[in-house]
Amino acid sequence: MSAASIKWVIGSSCLPRTFTVITKQFISFQRHHVLPQGLRSFHSHGSSAARLHLPSRIPVSTETHILSKGRCCKGSGSAKSPMWFSKRIFASAGRRYAKNSTSQVSEVSGQAGQHISKGNSKSKLPRLADVRRLFGLAEPEKWRLAVYFSCLVRFIPDAETLIIVFLIGGLANFGRVYSLHLASQRMVKRLREQLFSRIMRQEIAFFDKTKTGELVNRLSTDTSVVAQSLSHNISDGLRSIFQALGGIGMMLYVSSKLTLISMGIVPPVAVASIIYGRYLRNITKNVQDSLADATHVAEERIASIRTVRAFAHEEKERESYSQKVEKVLRLGYKEALARGIFFGFTGFSGNTVIISVFYFGGLMMLGSNITVGNLSSFLLYAAYVGISMNGLTSFYTELNRSIAASHRIWQLIDRQATIESTVSGLQPRSLEGQLQFNSVSFSYPSRADLPVFSGLDLSIPAGQVTAIVGPSGSGKSTLKVYNAEFYDAVTSFITLDGIDIKNLDPSWLRSNIGTVSQEPTLFSTSIAENIAYGAEKPEEVSLQEISDAAKKANAFNFITNFPSGFETLVGERGIMLSGGQKQRIAIARAILKNPKILILDEATSALDAESEYQVQEALERLMVEKTVLVIAHRLSTIKSANRIVVLSDGKAVESGTYEELISVKDGLFRKLVERQTITK
Structure with missing residues (x-):
């Protein structure tokens, strides 16, 4: 030639x-x-x-x-x-030629057999809709991924330019790793933002039934699994597909008969792949659910570490968490067994193909239908295909794991809230604050068989203080969350200034309702950030506005006594502050919000005399020219209320001023006052 x-x-x-x-x-x-x-x-x-x-x-x-x-x-x-x-x-x-030819054929054949035995399998992909939706997350990163694939191109250098090619190869490898990792991280960021945004829009009833640890696990672990599949696994899978197709093409070119013999193992391996894929998806889903349970236990116990330490239950909680992770381990054993069986089967199948190729190839050589060189080439290409098939098998395994994790994410992203917080509605220019409850029936979604309200009729005049009292379980605190439209009633007709609250913009409604509860929730940030949180745009609140709100709430003095002042960190849920200090910061936050309707859930019931005086004085400033709803547990604190409503069994049974209700001899209000007086 x-x-x-x-x-x-x-x-x-x-x-x-x-x-x-x-x-x-x-x-x-x-x-x-x-x-x-x-x-x-x-x-x-x-x-x-x-x-x-x-x-x-x-x-x-x-x-x-x-x-x-x-x-x-x-x-x-x-x-x-x-x-x-x-x-x-x-x-x-x-x-010598004869000895050299024999050793080369033996060596090449042995190496080809080793590579084929690693997994000559062809996997059937899961549902097309799942794969398409999963790959759709990579759409915004298509240009970065294009850079990555372009860096896969290799060049065959001359000896004189070897060092230049090495440098180019190093730069290409840098571009591949950098662009792929960057695309993966950006995909995780977008997916987590989308998921977190959807969680924030769910109704309160959803959080009553869903564990916090499960949501955290979906935000962290599940999104990482999906991102891994969309970056590294996809690139490896595509490379294996093209390599396998090229290798099969060359095998057909050398010997179509031997190729058909080699591909005879594909159908049983494909069936095994389908069975294994379905089983792996179920196992992965169970593993993720079990991890969510373990995360929830760890989060709850760590958050309540002071209670755990007070009761000396550290060992008990350690055992409780150990049981949760033990369940994850048992599921891991099942996954390992299934993985071992599947890869063992594919390896056995590959070895069977090698033996078949040697046998039939030998017969073809005896019949002068193929040369030693062609058979050696065929085995090299078969080894090439075997390595690619092994990569496809791993890709299929990881793809099924990511689909199982993505299902848990799609469940949240696709879930429609029963009370959509972003739905547009009416936003009246002026608000008086007149509330009217007409035949309201309500029960918590988590306790649907236990009604809280049964035909409640209640009127709350604008610009006045209305106190709600009653025995435990009568529904006093439920009014607090229900007024802000956190829950949807079974049957109801509630109006605000004559407008059905269902026709109002939810965000606008909540922005005009302020709450100071018995145990206020503070974020683990600075005092200034916690106070500024009450504003519509916290990031635009000045330090002067924060200081003015703190002064009105009688919180300025104790805040400035801290070494860091308004930058003092309050700890998780305000654990570094006393009850009175937390109450006054919550009042300062409400002052900055300046709502038209104010709900006080017995804001002074757990305070000492000095703290109660400071808080009560701050509340009186806050209540000026507002519609105030006081949830009262200590009846001595509501004497100055314009009107008192007594609840019992989900209905309003008494209504009037303090003097009017205390004068009713057999009245429920008088009995409640007498019980507290005797107790004292």
Whole structure:
């Protein structure tokens, strides 16, 4: 074969780049050695398209031409180094031809069998809709991923430019790793933002039934699993697909009969892959659910560590958490067993293919239907396909894990809240604060069989103080959360200034209702940030506005006594502050909000005398020109209320001023006052 023929075979055929490097070393070896005639011809007989005859001496110009034009198509990179194959083939070039040919065929066949045994499987993908939605998350990162795939292109250098190619390869590897990792992190960010935004829009009843640890686990673990699948796993899977297709094409080119024999293992492996994929999705979902339970236990116990320590239950809680993670471990055992069986089966299948190829290939050689060189080439391509199939198997496994995790995420993202906080509605320009309850029936979604209100009728005049009293369980505190439309009643007609609250914008309604509860919730930030949280735009509140609100709430003095002043951190849920201090910060927050309707859930019931005086004085400033609803547990604190409503069994049974109700001898209000007086 002439040098021009060599150029055509190497330059135009989409062969693995290994072939080019082998040719280069062959030529280099011939410069210094005269090889036996048999070694100069890889295939002395057989298909003309597969033969490559080289002369005993090749000019340098021909070698350079081969190397410059002898690149194969994109994506044809071998899983093994080209230098590795070339060294193996030419290590014993000086030996006798017969001995050399036998050792090379044996060595190449053994190596091909090892690679095929790693997993000659073809996996069936899960539902197309799931995969399409999962891959859709990568759409915004398509340009960065394009940069990554462009960095996969490899170049075959000349010896003189090897150092330059190494530098280019290093830069390409940097671009691949950087762009892929960056795309993955950006996808995780967007997915977590979308999920967190959806969680924030759910109704309060959803949080009554859903564990906090489960939500945290979906935000952290599940999103990470999905992002991993969308970045590294997809890139490895696509590379394996193209490599497998290229290898199968070359196998068909060499011998279609042996290819059909090799592919005979695909159907049983595909069936096993489907069964394994379904089982893995179920196991992964159970693992994620169990991890969520363990996270919830850990979060709750750590948040309540003072209570745990007070009762000396550290060992009990350790055992409780250990049981949760033990359940995760047992599920991990099941997953490991299934994974071992599946990969063991694919490995056995690959070894079976190797034996079949050797057997039928030997028969074909005896019948002069295939040459030793063609059989060696076929085994090399089969090994190439085997490595790619092994990569596809791993890709399929991780894809099923990510689909199971994504289902948990889609459940939240697709969930529609029963009370949508972002639905647009009426936003009246002026608000008086007149509230009217007409035949309200209500029960908490988590306790649907226990009604709280049964036909409640209640009127709360604008600009007045209305106190709500009653025995435990009568529904006093429920009015607080229900007024802010946190829950939806079974049957109701509630109006604000004559407008049905269901027709009002939920955000506008809540912005006009302020609450100071018995146990206010503070965030683990500074005092200034907690006070500013009451404003519509907390980030725009000035320190002067925060200071003025603190002064009106009688909180300025104790705040400035702290070394860090308004920048003092309050700890988780305000644990670093006393009850009175937390109450006054909550009042300052309500003052900054300046709502038209104010709900006080016995804000002074748990305070000492001095703190109660400070808080009560601050509340009186806050209550000016507002509609105030006081949830009273200590009846002595409501004497100044304009009107008192007594609840019992979810209904309003008495109404009037303090003097009017206390004068009713058999009245419920009088009985409640007498019980508290006797108790004292």
